Amino acid sequence: MSVSKKIDHIKESQTTAMTSLSMKLKSEGKDIVNLSAGEPDFPTPRNIKDAAIKAIRDNFTKYTQVEGTTELREAVAEKFRRENGMEVDLPNILISSGGKQSIFNALQAICNPGDEVIIPSPYWVSYPEMVKLVDAIPVILRTREDKGFTFSVEDVASVLSKKTKAMIINTPSNPTGSMLDEATLRGISSLSDQHNFYIISDEVYEKIIYDGHKHFSIGSIPDIRDRVITTSSVSKAYSMTGWRIGFMAASEVIIKNATKIQSQTTSNPSSISQAAALEAIRGPQVEIEKMRLAFQRRRDIMLNKLSRIEGLVTMKPSGAFYLFPSIRKFLGKKHDTGELKSSLDVAQYLLTKGRVALVPGGAFGSDDHIRISYACSDRELVEAADRISNALGNLR
Numbered sequence: 001m002s003v004s005k006k007i008d009h010i011k012e013s014q015t016t017a018m019t020s021l022s023m024k025l026k027s028e029g030k031d032i033v034n035l036s037a038g039e040p041d042f043p044t045p046r047n048i049k050d051a052a053i054k055a056i057r058d059n060f061t062k063y064t065q066v067e068g069t070t071e072l073r074e075a076v077a078e079k080f081r082r083e084n085g086m087e088v089d090l091p092n093i094l095i096s097s098g099g100k101q102s103i104f105n106a107l108q109a110i111c112n113p114g115d116e117v118i119i120p121s122p123y124w125v126s127y128p129e130m131v132k133l134v135d136a137i138p139v140i141l142r143t144r145e146d147k148g149f150t151f152s153v154e155d156v157a158s159v160l161s162k163k164t165k166a167m168i169i170n171t172p173s174n175p176t177g178s179m180l181d182e183a184t185l186r187g188i189s190s191l192s193d194q195h196n197f198y199i200i201s202d203e204v205y206e207k208i209i210y211d212g213h214k215h216f217s218i219g220s221i222p223d224i225r226d227r228v229i230t231t232s233s234v235s236k237a238y239s240m241t242g243w244r245i246g247f248m249a250a251s252e253v254i255i256k257n258a259t260k261i262q263s264q265t266t267s268n269p270s271s272i273s274q275a276a277a278l279e280a281i282r283g284p285q286v287e288i289e290k291m292r293l294a295f296q297r298r299r300d301i302m303l304n305k306l307s308r309i310e311g312l313v314t315m316k317p318s319g320a321f322y323l324f325p326s327i328r329k330f331l332g333k334k335h336d337t338g339e340l341k342s343s344l345d346v347a348q349y350l351l352t353k354g355r356v357a358l359v360p361g362g363a364f365g366s367d368d369h370i371r372i373s374y375a376c377s378d379r380e381l382v383e384a385a386d387r388i389s390n391a392l393g394n395l396r
């Protein structure tokens with residue numbers, strides 16, 4: 001029996017694949033340090049868990065409105081107004097099962113077959129595959145590594161075409177941790193106005209920012225308000241990846257479209273998780289700052305250790321919890337059983353010989369890099385850096 005041809009061209013998420021492989025090795029008794037995770041290692045804060053337990057006890061366990069409870073949508077609208085300077089109200093908000101669903105809903109709501117969607121590279125693994133799933137075409141915009149993986153408005157203009165329907169931006173970025181400054185975002189907004197394309201602004205790492213950098217939401221620029229779809233979630237900010245709550249802010253037309261899609265596919269996100277997300281957004285925010293400071297300390301520990309490995313070049317990220325070192329100098333080197341020809345070879349070599357799990361840059365559109373997540377303990381980071389150093393030092 002034949003199956004969907006479209007899915008033949010879709011890649012499985014390599015971040016999840018590496019995590020599964022390292023879990024497998026661990027279950028076989030191998031001592032692996034896992035630097036591949038895309039989630040904070042902290043427990044979900046107590047007040048949030050208590051809100052979920054209360055929801056269950058109160059029998060808040062049935063379907064809610066497809067678009068999320070009014071209370072949570074109001075809290076999200078208020079968050080976008082207060083923290084992001086966006087002029088949004090209840091009809092502009094849709095709650096979904098994770099930021100991932102919000103982004104996919106957004107693409108489904110706006111794309112027609114053959115539309116082009118610009119994706120700056122290195123990119124989050126799911127963007128190109130989601131674009132392909134809606135029969136649109138990913139147009140990859142290479143960023144400049146020497147400029148901290150950023151791009152200029154002229155760079156964006158150079159890849160525009162009559163078919164450009166949207167551009168996805170992600171600031172702070174997974175995998176590079178780079179951020180787009182306000183001037184660039186204003187430039188992109190003017191371009192989208194002139195050339196009539198949407199901007200999907202994925203801001204899931206908006207609360208994990210270091211060194212006094214400021215997050216700017218492109219959706220706060222009034223002139224292009226209806227062209228911007230802002231997505232975010234409670235996953236990374238509140239260490240709630242498993243709860244699956246994300247949200248979208250957009251024009252009423254797009255929210256209506258996306259709600260229609262959600263109503264015929266997944267319906268409302270979990271009622272219990274919605275109650276928890278409401279507490280996350282409206283409750284005390286002290287835990288967020290503690291987590292942010294811990295991430296900043298870990299980033300500095302890891303940067304310091306990696307800077308001592310000859311040949312490994314690592315940019316200092318401004319946000320998120322990843323490092324994206326260049327492994328260019330190690331490609332072509334040999335080990336006992338073969339040669340390192342790609343970032344996948346490097347990741348596999350570091351997993352089998354170094355016992356460190358990380359993600360090959362190829363998954364993010366750059367085969368010259370590897371992605372290291374520093375969402376783990378200081379001790380694990382120091383151990384992992386030593387193992388990476390030893391393993392790379394054994395190459396010829």
Ligand code: PLP
Pocket residue numbers: 038097098099100101124170173174202204232233234235236241244245246
């Ligand atoms: N966007 C980016 C850049 C991410 O890294 C992730 C998760 O890894 C997501 C969106 C989706 O997160 P969630 O669906 O848990 O909200």
